[in-house]
Amino acid sequence: MEIAVVGLGVIGGSFVKALHEIKQPEDSIYGIDIDQTTLDFAREGGYIVYGEQKNETILQEADLVIMGLYPEAMKVFLKEHMNEFKKDAIILDTSGVKQILLKDIETYFPPQADLILGHPMAGRESRGFAYAEGTIYKNANFLLTPIESNKEENIEYIVDLLYEIGFGRVTITTPEIHDEMIAFTSQLTHAIAVALMNSDQYEDETIRFVGDSYRDLTRIANINENLWAELFMENRSYLLKVIEQFKEEFTKLEAAVEKEDVATLIELFQKSSKRRQALETSDYKLNKEREKIQIEKSRNDFV
Amino acid sequence: MEIAVVGLGVIGGSFVKALHEIKQPEDSIYGIDIDQTTLDFAREGGYIVYGEQKNETILQEADLVIMGLYPEAMKVFLKEHMNEFKKDAIILDTSGVKQILLKDIETYFPPQADLILGHPMAGRESRGFAYAEGTIYKNANFLLTPIESNKEENIEYIVDLLYEIGFGRVTITTPEIHDEMIAFTSQLTHAIAVALMNSDQYEDETIRFVGDSYRDLTRIANINENLWAELFMENRSYLLKVIEQFKEEFTKLEAAVEKEDVATLIELFQKSSKRRQALETSDYKLNKEREKIQIEKSRNDFV
Structure with missing residues (x-):
């Protein structure tokens, strides 16, 4: 099987590394990233067999494409490459907001491939392939928001793959529920951490007075500013609701x-x-359920 | 040396277990706790040689007493036992608020012993001796707020002991600075975690949507309600300031x-x-400094 990962940052890079662990001898992993150094680094580390800064041949041959792009970059990429995907390829999105993405990419859906929207609930404060680790997905939640055009067997294939990678729980839900819940569990928590960190009046002295609670609550205050500004804007109304x-x-x-x-x-x-x-x-309890689901290889319906 | 620990909850119990690890053959550890089961458990585990529910003989013989009590309980205990401490004993307090404690215990200072106020910046969500672990103090901050009556050599003895137990950084500061900083690093963080947890509108479904950020920010929302209500009230004005x-x-x-x-x-x-x-x-950087401090065995002055 030919697998392509687009964008080798923490999310895409961690998929590369996780897939590298579980791949069969006949599988090959390719990378597309705007940064040549990242591609060289991934290739020299043995994680990808070949990389391109701009798609030339990779998408045309990939059976599975995992997109590790921000929502905005995802839109631009699809617009440019929507006709380059292989027939019947499965494309897995991993970006953080769903409703606006769906609206944005409406006219850029690859006609010959099956684009499945998803979101791994895992990440890192530091950026880039060097900080990517397959282990960040171990026991993590993965949210899938299928749309009507998605093939049932492709969803099932992705669910199995995600469990094989090590995700702890794959939940199938709607783009609306996804965005509402993520505003609460993810964007609000980041807003709180940022405000807490910025309200520190003592700076240099603070470190002497902290316990685990302050460390835990401010860890995510070290934030990728462009990605999160985008996510906050794109999920603005739900975020304002949970802020209230x-x-x-x-x-x-x-x-x-x-x-x-x-x-x-x-x-x-x-x-x-x-x-x-x-x-x-x-x-x-849900982890117990999951065991059953994995055995039956059935869908883990939430809604 | 005879060492007594008063109150074998998470804080006192963790001191018992940490001291057990580093004690010399000639040292003995005793426990005072209102709960007989806890005392039996600690004795059967080999952590203390003997325990009393109410002091009868322990304080009279202890060279070092570590108090693992809430501020209010600390006041009551001192009032009742202030004259029972051994001459020249060192008493180490570990409670979370300093200014009001000093005011409350003003007239209950044991005249023949040296009571040193301190605060370990470590804890656990779960309560009781069963959840106590010496390791919670490893690399943690410890704050000391000496008062005029404290003997310099006793402060030095305590600083050395704390580093030996495994604390990462012992800071000497004033009760005022302690309370102001703790309002920010500890009470505010708990207030935020509680409010975040209570603002969850989705309850049973939330778990499917969480990542590490939500887990980290709500961990301390599982809170010892009596202890923290007391701490919030006793540090009320500083807490209201950092809330603003x-x-x-x-x-x-x-x-x-x-x-x-x-x-x-x-x-x-x-x-x-x-x-x-x-x-x-x-x-x-401070950890690098600490190495120097440990070698010189000098005080690590903050103010």
Whole structure:
């Protein structure tokens, strides 16, 4: 099988490395990346057999194409190359926002291939192929948002491949639910981390006073500014909604501190504790379910 | 040497386990805890030689006493036992707020012993001796807030002991600076995590959509409600101040999303990235310094 990965940053690069681990002797992995040094590095490391800065022959021969591009770059790439994909190729998108992407690429859908939209819930603070690791996908969530034109057997093929790569849970959902949930679990968390980091008034001295909580909450404040500005803009209305929800809860807590209302404070702490424990419990339960799903090789329907 | 630990929860219990690792053959560790099962468990595990639910003989013989109590409980314990400590004993406090504690215990200072106020920047979400581990202190910060009555050689003894236990950095500061910084690095982060967790509108479905960022930011939302309500109340004014600072930064970010102001968004992301990277750099630099401090066995002055 011929596999192409487009964009060898952390996401695409991690796919290259993960696929390298599980590939069969007859499989070959190719890379397309605007940066020649990255391609050379990937080839010299034995991860790809051949790379191109701009597609010349790779897409025409690839049975599976994994796109490691930002939403905007994804649109530009499809527009330029929509007719170059091999007949019946499967293309897997991995970008972070779905509704606007669908709208943007509406007229650039490769007619002869099957483009499947997906989103791995994993990443790294640092950028580039050097920081890519197949292990970032181990036990991670993967979200698939199939559209009507997708072939059932291709979705099943991708689900199997993702589990083989090591993803912990593949969920099939709609672009709308994806975007709403991601605004909460991913964009809001990044907004909070950035604001927390920027509200530090002490800078050089802070490090002496931190525990794990501050380290954990600010880790993602080291952020890829162009990618995240794009994601924030493209998921703007859902993000503004969850920002409001968070502010409401934060204000409840602030009011309790202000009024020295210990009873409410304890109630809020108990609620969050119960919820955080439930998150872990459902994580465990879903992992049990997953085992069954993997055996049956069936789709793991969420909606 | 006779060492007593009062309160065998996560903090005290972790001291018991850490001390157990480094103790000399002639040292003995004793425990005081209101829960007999905990004492039995610690004794059967070989961590303490003997325990008492209420002090009878332990404090009278201990050369070093480590207090693993909440601020309120600390006050009650000192009031009741202030005259029972051995002459020239060193008592190390580990509670989370300093200014109000100092005020509260003003009249309960053990006259014949040297009470040193300190705060390990480490903990666990789960409670009790079973979750205590000496390793939680490895590379962690420890804050010491000496007062005039503390003997210089006792402070030095404690600094050495803490490094021997495995703390990564011992900082000497004032109760005021301690409380202000802790409001930011510890109480604010817990307030944010609780509000984020409580703002989840999706509950059972959320787990399918989370990545590491959501897990990291909500880990401490599983919170010991009584301890933290106490800490929030006792450090109320500093906490309200840093809540305001955070809200201001969060509002900047929200406004940029609202107005589709990509330039400001990118600026905020760049600022937080730079700061987060600087945090790691100064962490590394201070660790280099620490080596020097350990060799010289001198005090690591912050103020």
